[in-house]
Amino acid sequence: MGSKTLFLGARGENKKLFNKLSKIVFNSAIDSRIQYNKSEPSIFENDYFESDNYKKSKGLIIENTKSICNYIKESTQFSSLKYQAHMLDDPLITGYIGTIAGLYYNSNNCTPQASCKSSFIEYAFSNDLCRMVGFDTNKTPDYYNSSKTITLIEKSKKELETVYPFAHSTSGGSISNIEACWSGYWVKFIPVAIKNALLNEDDLNDSKQLKITFPDGKTIKPLIECSNWELSNLNGDLSVKLPYQISLECNLPIENVFEIIKNYHPSSLGAYQFFSKNDIKQPIFLIPSSSHYCFKKAVSLIGFGSDSFKSLFIESNGRMNINDLKRYIKHSIENQIPIINVVSILGTTQEYAVDNLDEIVSIRNQVRRDFNFNFDIHVDAAFGGYSLSCIRDNYQLENPLDNQSLFPNNFKILSNESNDCETFDPELIISSYVKKQLNACKYADTITLDGHKSGYLPFSNSTICFRNSKYKDILTFSRVYVAGGNKNIPNCGVFGIEGSRPGHSSVAGYLTNSIIRPSKTGYGKLLKRCILNAKLFYISLLIKFDGNNNIKVVTIGNNPPNDVLNYLKSEIIDSETGKIKPLNQIASNKTLLQTLSNYGPDLNGVCFGFNFVSPSTGELNNDYQKYVELNKIIIDRFDYVNGPSTDLVIGHTFLNDSYGDEFISNFLFSNELKLNIPRYNKISIPLLRSSTMSPFMGETSEGSYIDTMLNILLKEITKIINSKKIHFENKIVI
Numbered sequence: 213m214g215s216k217t218l219f220l221g222a223r224g225e226n227k228k229l230f231n232k233l234s235k236i237v238f239n240s241a242i243d244s245r246i247q248y249n250k251s252e253p254s255i256f257e258n259d260y261f262e263s264d265n266y267k268k269s270k271g272l273i274i275e276n277t278k279s280i281c282n283y284i285k286e287s288t289q290f291s292s293l294k295y296q297a298h299m300l301d302d303p304l305i306t307g308y309i310g311t312i313a314g315l316y317y318n319s320n321n322c323t324p325q326a327s328c329k330s331s332f333i334e335y336a337f338s339n340d341l342c343r344m345v346g347f348d349t350n351k352t353p354d355y356y357n358s359s360k361t362i363t364l365i366e367k368s369k370k371e372l373e374t375v376y377p378f379a380h381s382t383s384g385g386s387i388s389n390i391e392a393c394w395s396g397y398w399v400k401f402i403p404v405a406i407k408n409a410l411l412n413e414d415d416l417n418d419s420k421q422l423k424i425t426f427p428d429g430k431t432i433k434p435l436i437e438c439s440n441w442e443l444s445n446l447n448g449d450l451s452v453k454l455p456y457q458i459s460l461e462c463n464l465p466i467e468n469v470f471e472i473i474k475n476y477h478p479s480s481l482g483a484y485q486f487f488s489k490n491d492i493k494q495p496i497f498l499i500p501s502s503s504h505y506c507f508k509k510a511v512s513l514i515g516f517g518s519d520s521f522k523s524l525f526i527e528s529n530g531r532m533n534i535n536d537l538k539r540y541i542k543h544s545i546e547n548q549i550p551i552i553n554v555v556s557i558l559g560t561t562q563e564y565a566v567d568n569l570d571e572i573v574s575i576r577n578q579v580r581r582d583f584n585f586n587f588d589i590h591v592d593a594a595f596g597g598y599s600l601s602c603i604r605d606n607y608q609l610e611n612p613l614d615n616q617s618l619f620p621n622n623f624k625i626l627s628n629e630s631n632d633c634e635t636f637d638p639e640l641i642i643s644s645y646v647k648k649q650l651n652a653c654k655y656a657d658t659i660t661l662d663g664h665k666s667g668y669l670p671f672s673n674s675t676i677c678f679r680n681s682k683y684k685d686i687l688t689f690s691r692v693y694v695a696g697g698n699k700n701i702p703n704c705g706v707f708g709i710e711g712s713r714p715g716h717s718s719v720a721g722y723l724t725n726s727i728i729r730p731s732k733t734g735y736g737k738l739l740k741r742c743i744l745n746a747k748l749f750y751i752s753l754l755i756k757f758d759g760n761n762n763i764k765v766v767t768i769g770n771n772p773p774n775d776v777l778n779y780l781k782s783e784i785i786d787s788e789t790g791k792i793k794p795l796n797q798i799a800s801n802k803t804l805l806q807t808l809s810n811y812g813p814d815l816n817g818v819c820f821g822f823n824f825v826s827p828s829t830g831e832l833n834n835d836y837q838k839y840v841e842l843n844k845i846i847i848d849r850f851d852y853v854n855g856p857s858t859d860l861v862i863g864h865t866f867l868n869d870s871y872g873d874e875f876i877s878n879f880l881f882s883n884e885l886k887l888n889i890p891r892y893n894k895i896s897i898p899l900l901r902s903s904t905m906s907p908f909m910g911e912t913s914e915g916s917y918i919d920t921m922l923n924i925l926l927k928e929i930t931k932i933i934n935s936k937k938i939h940f941e942n943k944i945v946i
């Protein structure tokens with residue numbers, strides 16, 4: 213599969229393929245109607261399509277359709293290389309076509325009754341993504357989401373001994389993240405609810421002596437003798453299997469056990485009653501300040517208020533400050549404050565940074581072992597999740613459970629292109645630090661992956677993956693399992709926040725995964741290019757804007773020392789033309805790729821700003837207010853509001869004191885900003901952010917588009933500085 217075949221092209225160059233696929237999809241949908249409804253009476257009279265009424269109505273529909281098309285024609289074109297702002301790009305052709313194919317059936321994955329095919333697709337698609345994460349789907353029992361029936365005892369026994377993943381689609385990263393926080397909360401307090409149920413419910417008498425093992429793996433105690441603090445710190449995997457153990461011991465259907473437990477759980481009592489009755493302090497969530505704002509929504513929505521959202525400081529390269537995390541954990545252990553989730557971000561919205569998940573996992577192992585303390589880990593990989601494809605060898609796509617031969621040969625789809633850009637191993641351009649974090653994802657409890665970001669799928673396409681499928685059981689307000697029988701269609705809908713959910717988003721993702729696998733052979737080929745281009749852009753910014761042309765770039769990321777920068781310059785820039793060398797040449801140099809992997813952003817985007825050299829003194833500006841002013845003008849110059857005529861669209865952000873004093877003082881110090889510094893709690897640092905989402909920006913017919921971007925930036929920023937020359941000479945005093 214040639215990766216470029218998947219794109220329609222900024223000028224619709226691949227339109228013949230798109231057209232052909234659209235016709236296939238349309239004809240198939242019409243055929244399906246004819247087959248399904250062939251014996252039904254028609255609502256149209258024989259001469260209806262000749263009638264005046266029809267002709268007039270048709271005219272109006274066509275006219276208004278043209279009007280709306282004309283109106284939306286001026287939307288931002290994400291297919292354009294000029295668009296370098298938000299985390300989105302032109303969706304893949306298969307994404308569009310899968311969406312349209314699914315749309316014709318308008319299925320609702322809320323219930324299998326309204327989605328008898330797309331629910332199967334959602335299940336297979338979600339499982340496929342679980343495998344990209346590294347969750348082990350091989351342990352999924354054969355009765356799960358299949359028509360196989362087994363006895364209650366067999367089911368509970370199996371559930372007790374296995375951990376297997378579960379995932380489902382949501383409409384976006386925010387919803388997935390909110391669901392993760394919600395499940396973390398409700399799972400954490402299952403054991404306290406069970407203790408109260410065991411003490412009060414005769415039906416559970418046979419489990420009164422239920423013993424549990426603490427996170428240290430050594431301490432074993434009867435559950436009813438444990439303190440609420442101890443019970444709030446059990447391993448999640450243990451908490452979610454306790455109901456199954458009770459079901460076995462008390463010979464009760466699992467759904468009856470949940471009904472009883474829920475009477476003592478926050479899901480019924482609400483946070484206030486539950487925590488005050490059980491004398492448990494208000495729990496907290498530890499979330500980096502660089503997080504997406506949806507986490508504030510999450511914590512507030514599930515009833516804690518933003519006081520429970522503890523914002524962690526950030527290091528100068530945009531990653532979570534692990535010392536701050538340790539400080540909070542220590543304080544929580546000492547003061548018996550439950551931590552529900554530590555959130556680790558794989559690709560922050562503003563800096564494209566990857567938090568040190570590997571370290572978070574090892575901290576958790578340590579506090580489990582030494583303090584019988586526990587928290588869940590959620591990875592927000594809404595942006596960076598699909599980069600897991602860069603470290604994954606190819607694997608077989610699952611077929612829908614009711615049609616095991618839909619895509620028989622998907623494993624064999626291999627590229628026969630032989631250029632270096634296509635063939636280089638994606639792992640070469642991923643730093644060893646990031647690789648470690650990608651490999652650690654399998655230890656997370658929940659992870660968000662957004663198809664509508666780095667999956668190049670149309671909105672609304674996100675997936676929430678649970679490492680342990682039993683995490684969802686407590687979330688449902690419907691029965692956990694539908695009894696056997698041939699109606700057993702995967703029911704992904706009853707567990708989430710949403711009710712009605714479109715089947716077409718899973719069809720889009722599944723069709724796409726059948727063509728480009730979420731592995732090195734598929735998505736890896738797109739995302740490795742994006743990461744390489746982001747790093748090339750970052751390094752070229754450092755080279756081009758080193759102060760010599762009166763402009764100095766300011767970056768959030770990992771800057772190389774001077775000798776490495778010189779090496780990179782010699783390998784990346786053609787000394788005769790001053791342009792970036794052909795990407796193929798760069799991609800053929802393994803040493804270069806490996807060196808480059810350690811610098812710049814962690815993933816595919818760049819967060820940067822500009823400072824200027826004073827025209828009169830020849831010295832780098834050290835006035836913070838002037839930095840702010842210059843960058844606000846630059847932000848406006850490259851804003852999307854300038855419409856289709858704009859030559860380059862770049863996003864922006866403002867970083868504030870929630871990142872911590874250390875981040876701010878580092879930023880000011882490393883960029884030599886000393887004058888007119890406001891109080892830190894008033895600081896708001898303007899920066900540009902450019903998501904590198906166009907995989908082929910380095911391989912256009914005119915060479916690398918990065919050169920074009922650099923030239924536009926140089927010309928326009930020089931213009932801005934010259935036009936404001938006098939102003940930039942004046943000191944602004946606050």
Ligand SMILES: Cc1ncc(COP(=O)(O)O)c(C=O)c1O
Pocket residue numbers: 299383384385386387389504506557559560561592593594595662674
């Ligand atoms: C890291 C991260 N998480 C979550 C979200 C929220 O995703 P959505 O806009 O799909 O709700 C975003 C959006 O940009 C994001 O960058």
